[in-house]
Amino acid sequence: METKKTIRVLIAKIGLDGHDVGAKVLIFWLRDEGMEVIYTGLRQSVEQVVEVALQETVDVIGVSILSGSHLSIAQKLINRIRERELDGVLVLFGGTIPKDDIRALKEMGIHGVFPSHSKLAEISAFIKRNVRYGGGEDERNR
Amino acid sequence: MAKKTGEAEVRPVVSILGTPVKCFYGPEDLPDFDYKEKLNDPGEYPFTRGVYSTMYRSSMWTMRQYSGQSTSDSTNERFKYLLKNGQTGLSLAFDLPTQIGLDSDMPLAEDDVGKLGVAVDSLEDFERIFDGIALDQISTSFTINATAPIILAMYVLVAQKQGVDPKKLRGTIQNDILKEYIARGTWIFPPEPSIKLVGDLVEYCNKEIPRFNAISVSGTHILEYGANTVQAVALAISIAEVYIREVLKRGSHIDEIAPLFSFHLPIGGRDFNFFEDIARLRGARRYWAKLMKEKYGAQDKRSLQFRFSTGGMGGGLTAEQPLNNIARASIYAMAAVFSGTRSLNLACFDEVYAIPSDLAIRTSLRVQQILANETGVADVVDPLGGSYYVEKLTDEMEAKIGEIIGKIESDGGIVKLIESGAIQRELARQSYAIQKRISSGEKVLVGVNKFKVKEEERDLEVYKTDPETINRQLQRLKAVKENRDQGNVESALQQLESAAGRGDNLIPYLFEPLREKATVGEIIDTLKKVYGTFKEPTTV
Numbered sequence: 001m002e003t004k005k006t007i008r009v010l011i012a013k014i015g016l017d018g019h020d021v022g023a024k025v026l027i028f029w030l031r032d033e034g035m036e037v038i039y040t041g042l043r044q045s046v047e048q049v050v051e052v053a054l055q056e057t058v059d060v061i062g063v064s065i066l067s068g069s070h071l072s073i074a075q076k077l078i079n080r081i082r083e084r085e086l087d088g089v090l091v092l093f094g095g096t097i098p099k100d101d102i103r104a105l106k107e108m109g110i111h112g113v114f115p116s117h118s119k120l121a122e123i124s125a126f127i128k129r130n131v132r133y134g135g136g137e138d139e140r141n142r
Numbered sequence: 143m144a145k146k147t148g149e150a151e152v153r154p155v156v157s158i159l160g161t162p163v164k165c166f167y168g169p170e171d172l173p174d175f176d177y178k179e180k181l182n183d184p185g186e187y188p189f190t191r192g193v194y195s196t197m198y199r200s201s202m203w204t205m206r207q208y209s210g211q212s213t214s215d216s217t218n219e220r221f222k223y224l225l226k227n228g229q230t231g232l233s234l235a236f237d238l239p240t241q242i243g244l245d246s247d248m249p250l251a252e253d254d255v256g257k258l259g260v261a262v263d264s265l266e267d268f269e270r271i272f273d274g275i276a277l278d279q280i281s282t283s284f285t286i287n288a289t290a291p292i293i294l295a296m297y298v299l300v301a302q303k304q305g306v307d308p309k310k311l312r313g314t315i316q317n318d319i320l321k322e323y324i325a326r327g328t329w330i331f332p333p334e335p336s337i338k339l340v341g342d343l344v345e346y347c348n349k350e351i352p353r354f355n356a357i358s359v360s361g362t363h364i365l366e367y368g369a370n371t372v373q374a375v376a377l378a379i380s381i382a383e384v385y386i387r388e389v390l391k392r393g394s395h396i397d398e399i400a401p402l403f404s405f406h407l408p409i410g411g412r413d414f415n416f417f418e419d420i421a422r423l424r425g426a427r428r429y430w431a432k433l434m435k436e437k438y439g440a441q442d443k444r445s446l447q448f449r450f451s452t453g454g455m456g457g458g459l460t461a462e463q464p465l466n467n468i469a470r471a472s473i474y475a476m477a478a479v480f481s482g483t484r485s486l487n488l489a490c491f492d493e494v495y496a497i498p499s500d501l502a503i504r505t506s507l508r509v510q511q512i513l514a515n516e517t518g519v520a521d522v523v524d525p526l527g528g529s530y531y532v533e534k535l536t537d538e539m540e541a542k543i544g545e546i547i548g549k550i551e552s553d554g555g556i557v558k559l560i561e562s563g564a565i566q567r568e569l570a571r572q573s574y575a576i577q578k579r580i581s582s583g584e585k586v587l588v589g590v591n592k593f594k595v596k597e598e599e600r601d602l603e604v605y606k607t608d609p610e611t612i613n614r615q616l617q618r619l620k621a622v623k624e625n626r627d628q629g630n631v632e633s634a635l636q637q638l639e640s641a642a643g644r645g646d647n648l649i650p651y652l653f654e655p656l657r658e659k660a661t662v663g664e665i666i667d668t669l670k671k672v673y674g675t676f677k678e679p680t681t682v
Binding site for chain 1: 251254322
């Protein structure tokens with residue numbers, strides 16, 4: 001069994017949406033679950049977030065969007081992640097996301113989608129199961 | 143732990159204030175209760191029972207559903223649809239770029255154009271929104287803060303174009319920037335110049351558009367951010383005092399400006415408690431009346447009246463079994479009516495998923511219409527007045543509001559606490575605590591942690607933004623820029639910049655750039671040169 005490292009998570013607000021309490025609640029929860037969490041603050045661009053993810057060598061990028069702009073932002077993020085060869089990172093989206101869009105996001109390559117009102121424990125469990133460092137089975141492509 | 147009283151198990155209940163709630167209340171809970179001093183008749187100081195004597199017997203509350211669609215044309219259509227269906231006031235939502243002063247073609251804007259409301263780049267967009275709607279016949283509420291001065295100036299210009307005297311304009315502009323630093327994040331400039339702009343707008347409305355509510359200090363977003371129902375009201379009042387002091391220092395008298403202040407307060411949400419929510423608003427009316435009279439020396443009755451609209455909060459609504467949200471919203475609406483609200487916007491059952499569909503928005507309107515027309519709840523003013531329980535709670539709520547505001551003052555004031563991020567930190571922590579109570583099942587949410595169904599009902603038809611929105615908006619913006627005199631735009635913006643540098647009231651300097659078709663983004667960029675931009679404090 002490989003040694004368990006601390007999971008490093010970047011929680012990001014991309015775009016103009018300023019509703020960040022959900023992101024903060026998740027940050028508190030993931031820290032209580034033993035993860036290291038960095039928060040970008042508001043109004044970040046996809047490029048900024050990917051650079052921070054590289055510099056901080058995070059295992060997970062969690063993006064919170066409640067403004068309905070998740071689809072176009074997700075596509076840009078995925079493209080940027082590929083350009084910068086950050087492929088190993090686990091990418092999650094959360095926020096006000098209609099059901100149809102959950103499928104669309106997963107098809108784009110977002111690993112986990114957690115609409116508002118998702119259970120915090122579900123999110124942390126998903127991260128632990130799927131993160132490269134966390135060990136365990138990978139259900140990303142299911 | 144449940145206590146035993148004779149044979150019956152008694153379920154323990156604790157109020158939002160942390161005090162144990164008894165099974166019933168009686169005269170001993172209100173010793174030396176003086177009707178005149180504590181309540182008085184509705185419409186009389188201290189206005190505990192309501193700011194008007196006849197309330198809904200002379201005019202029903204304004205039923206206002208928040209709406210704003212991607213573009214100016216679709217918003218215009220939606221407005222006409224709502225007016226046709228009996229809505230009595232309009233409420234306009236703006237997209238995020240408009241709210242934070244970015245044009246649709248600016249970097250960082252593109253993903254958000256037309257997403258949460260209408261995109262307004264120039265005066266032409268604004269004219270289209272109100273096309274065919276006579277501005278002297280309606281009242282309009284604008285949920286806008288950092289760019290509020292620009293939006294108000296546009297409304298005045300549209301009125302003038304329609305031949306309507308701006309003095310006849312009715313409505314409310316939110317113009318409450320401080321809560322944006324706490325909860326919603328649509329700030330642009332640092333707090334100090336932002337407060338100055340709030341003051342500019344209040345001062346301008348006082349002189350030129352006296353029937354318009356120049357400010358609606360909002361507790362709703364603060365509640366969604368994690369404040370409890372009492373904190374949300376207390377913080378809103380504390381913030382209002384900052385603006386009041388700003389305008390007073392310019393030489394206005396309290397009785398000139400206090401009547402321009404209105405509040406938008408939450409009803410419902412995750413901490414909802416029917417009687418507590420009502421008592422808190424009754425207590426707030428009494429607190430405000432005393433504050434204005436005793437601290438600020440106000441004498442005009444209108445200064446002492448704590449006037450508020452309410453927002454039935456989406457935070458208490460659930461993604462699970464979404465039709466249950468209609469029941470929740472109905473109960474919020476009833477609490478709002480018993481609180482004496484002047485206007486009500488009710489969250490829609492599908493709001494957890496997206497911008498409300500036509501059906502959802504109409505249902506929220508129907509809930510209000512049913513209350514007003516079928517139930518009798520609006521027939522008697524303050525029907526809960528005199529209830530031992532409600533009066534006891536009202537006393538406690540008023541005291542708690544004072545205590546919270548006093549603590550803020552002794553900690554250096556709300557502006558300092560916002561700049562350092564202290565308030566944001568505290569409220570985010572509280573939000574986390576509530577979330578954990580829901581997760582553990584300690585706090586029951588029907589359909590979420592109790593009475594669940596196996597099959598999630600997530601198949602609602604939700605409103606979708608037309609993906610062509612951005613292209614249409616970009617073409618229009620391009621056309622605006624091509625068909626204007628660039629020299630005139632620049633000189634108008636130059637004058638605006640000089641006025642900002644001098645510290646003049648900026649509202650009169652906004653008309654010329656707008657007439658010359660300067661964009662919202664260009665105006666804001668001009669002001670950023672003078673005011674700078676806000677840097678977020680670390681809060682987690």
